[in-house]
Amino acid sequence: MLDGFVPWPPEFAERYRRAGYWAGASLRRLVDESAARHPGRTAAVDATRRTTYAELTAEADRVASGLLGLGIGPRDRVVVHLPNRINFLSTVVALFSIGAIPVLALPGHRRDEILHLARASDAVAYVGPDRFQGFDYRALAREVRRDAPGLRHVVVDGDAAEFTPLSELARSDVRELAPVDSSEVALLLLSGGTTGVPKLIPRTHDDYAYNIAACARVVEFDDSGVYLAANPVPHNAALGCPGALGAVILGGKAVLAANPSPDHVFPLIEREGVTLTTLVPALALLWAEAARATSVDMSGVTIQVGSSKFGPAAAARVSESLGCRLMNVYGIGEGLITHTRPEDPPEVVFGTEGRPVCPDDEIRIVDSEDRQVATGESGELLTRGPYTIRGYFAAPDHNRRSFTEDGFYRSGDLARMTEDGNVVIEGRLKDIIHHLGEKVSAEEVEGHVLTHPLVRDSAVVGVPDDELDERLCVFVVLDGDAAEAADQVTLRAVRDHIRGRGLASYKLPDELIVVPDLPYTPVGKIDKNALKASRSR
Template identity: 80%
Template sequence: MLDGFVPWPPDFAERYRRAGYWSGSSLGQLLAERAGQHPDKVAAVDATRRVSYAELVEESDRIAAGLLGLGIGRRDRVVLHLPNAIEFLSTIFALFKLGAIPVLALPGHRRDEILHLARASDAVAYIAQDRAQGFDYRTLAREVLGDAPSLKHVVIVGEAEEFTPLAGIARSDVRELPPVDSSEVALLLLSGGTTGVPKLIPRTHDDYAYNIFACARAVQLDGSGVYLAANPVPHNAALGCPGALGALLLGGKAVLAANPSPDHVFPLIEREGVTHTALVPALALLWAETAQFMPVDMTGMTVQVGSSKFSAGAAERVSKSLGCRILNVFGIGEGLITSTHPDDPPEIAFHTEGKPICPDDEIRIVDAEDNEVGVGVTGELLTRGPYTIRGYFAAPEHNSRAFTSDGFFRTGDLASMTEDGNIVIEGRLKDIIHHAGEKVSAEEVEGHVLTHPLVRDTAVVGIPDEARDERLCVFVVLSSDAEAAAEPITLRMIRDHIRDRGMATYKLPDELIVVPDLPRTPIGKIDKKALRAGQLQHS
């Protein structure tokens, strides 16, 4: 077993196998089975090409052989930093077949995040695009290589310069690979990063395959379905809830959008016959507004909306404007997923996050002393089950706080349960900001802002904003150097400063407020509730 992985206790593992949740098949094996059933069917489409199941399997086999030739094999971690393109799919399946473990970086991640992922996972390789949206990932690779001792290889899609080209690897001769144990770790997802940097979430072949298939049943995706990955496919939702992997493992078609803007995806929806997709609330609202002057036929489509709270009024407005079925979803990379059902009445579909997708998802809603609360009472949501992890990767100290002694994961989300068993998400305990579809750790941004010479103290909060889920608002107390500075501090200064420190662009603040001091609670902590309330009064 991989060092740093916390397995399910043997009695739980046996119960999940007996119940049929864990099939014993690896993710690579499941794709090969679908390809054997219909090799000539279109498997995936991106901005530049489309491939059949047979072509996707062959491409992933050759990449696997090439990576093996570099010395990458079982349990080796590889930071995978690719956009929505077929190469992402062929490479991730190549790693699955090797028993190597992709660490899923997001397209917007930069030096700070990639270096953290490489160090935290002891990654041996980094796989990235050459350039995308004006950013050169080869430059990033050079910066990271010097500070991540475990990295031995950089593989680049496109012009590789001094690095290894993926195109060359993909011409390797196919070779027979040893079987992969389905109970092994398949991939490392990223947490929301509640303590400044993201934790690594280990998902096994068994539990993630169940995650995919259970989600597919919940949203009624089958082999005739066409899934649109509108958001970045390394996100858990777009990847395996049921996501692009769900479409492939069921024998459907995965459509990878280069970006989620309506002018790009609306033609894709109609041309490819999309049946399912997942959106964050702000994007769902944008699509609904755009559809008023750019009509699109989404009749019969199922749209999952999650990542942050989707109000009942917004859900109804989007459903009416787009003509699609809206499924309210709550999901975490650590496991638990709840979803409304396509046949639910409006009072459930628009006012709750639905029910857990697995009969053996165990739910507790507890107060501050871990006592279970009654129906309709708000408390912290705790969970355990066949696809919810028992511990973050190589994080024993954090795991002691994030999990109960009997294995329940503390989600940090506030929830209540209705009489009929539907979950209602009420808020969150964790200091995470939902910004333009991404989860941003306030503590991480604060740490970077504090390095600016004109800043003495800072607090970052999320302010509700329909267009961006929440706008990222940074409060700063000026340092003594500010008075002698050549020019007053500005939002652009702060954005440029933390961008230069290697932060992802989606973490840059939207608003700067200079204050004489930060309000504090009786025990001396910054009172973010007061900051948020004060800003809402002035909004």
């Protein structure tokens, strides 16, 4: 077992195996099974090429053999820093094949993040592109390698300069590969917090395969499905919920978009017959706005929306504009996924994050003393289950704070449970603003602001204030013609609008700032620290 990995207690592991959640198959074996069923079928498409299942697995075999030739083997960690390309899939499948562990970095990460990941994981290798969107990743690799002595190898997709070309590994003679234990760690995801450096989330072959299968059942995705990775595929949602990796494990097709702009993805959706994609709320709203001017048929597309709160007004707007089937999702890289269902009525889809995808997902909603609250009351969401980790990788101090003694993960999310078993996420525990002596949920106010017909996106933050405790600042992105709308979206107009919706007076904003776009962290969450800093100067 990998040092630094916190396993499930034996009695839980046995229970999950008996229930059939853990099937005992490695992720590579599952890809191979799809390839055996559909060798000539298209497995993946990117901006430059298409590949069949037979071609994808053969390429992964050669890359795996090349990695072994470099001395990379079971349990070695490899930082994978590739954008949405087929080479991302063939590389991670190659790593699964030899029992090495990809550490999945996002394309937007730079020196500080990659150096942290290399050191925290004790990585022996880094795989990145030569250039992407104008940035030279080889220069980054030189800096990281200098400051992370354990990083022995740099592999580059493209012009490798002094490093090892990925294309060279892909020409390696195929070696016989030893079986991989499905209970071993398969990959390290990154935590999605907006503060501090990301923690490493160890996911095993068993639990991640179940994660994919459970999500696929809920969204009715099978070998006829076509998944569009619009967001970066190293992100958990675009990778395995069911995501691009799920698409090739299930025998469907993965479409890897170079970027998520409507101009790029709308033609892809129609040309490739996309049936499923995953978006963050801001991107869903951007697509909805673009669809007013661009004809696109999304009647056969299901869109999962998650990563941050997607309020009822925004959800209804997106569903109507795009003409798609919308499903609201709450998901964490650490495990738990709740999901609305295809048969759910609009009030459930638009107003809740749905129900857990697994019967053995355990959820507690607790107060500040860890006491269970009554149904309908708000508290912190705690969870454990067959695909929820029992600890971050090599992080004992974080684990003491983030997990209860009986193995429940503390999400840090404020939630309540409805009478019919649906979860409603109400914000982050730390996203509470102290205003005029009262506590205000930022996400509650954001939801009301988003009902304004001229507002496309909003974020609310608290800024220290001697008289108000915290000043309640609302940032808004305008819908449509910003120049014409700006005169109508004033602080007074927004206050009047949300007051008219019955919001308490102590929840009304003190300041309104119109911005062209909101800042986002690399994992797609609104960067509220940056917003606070902009008002604290």
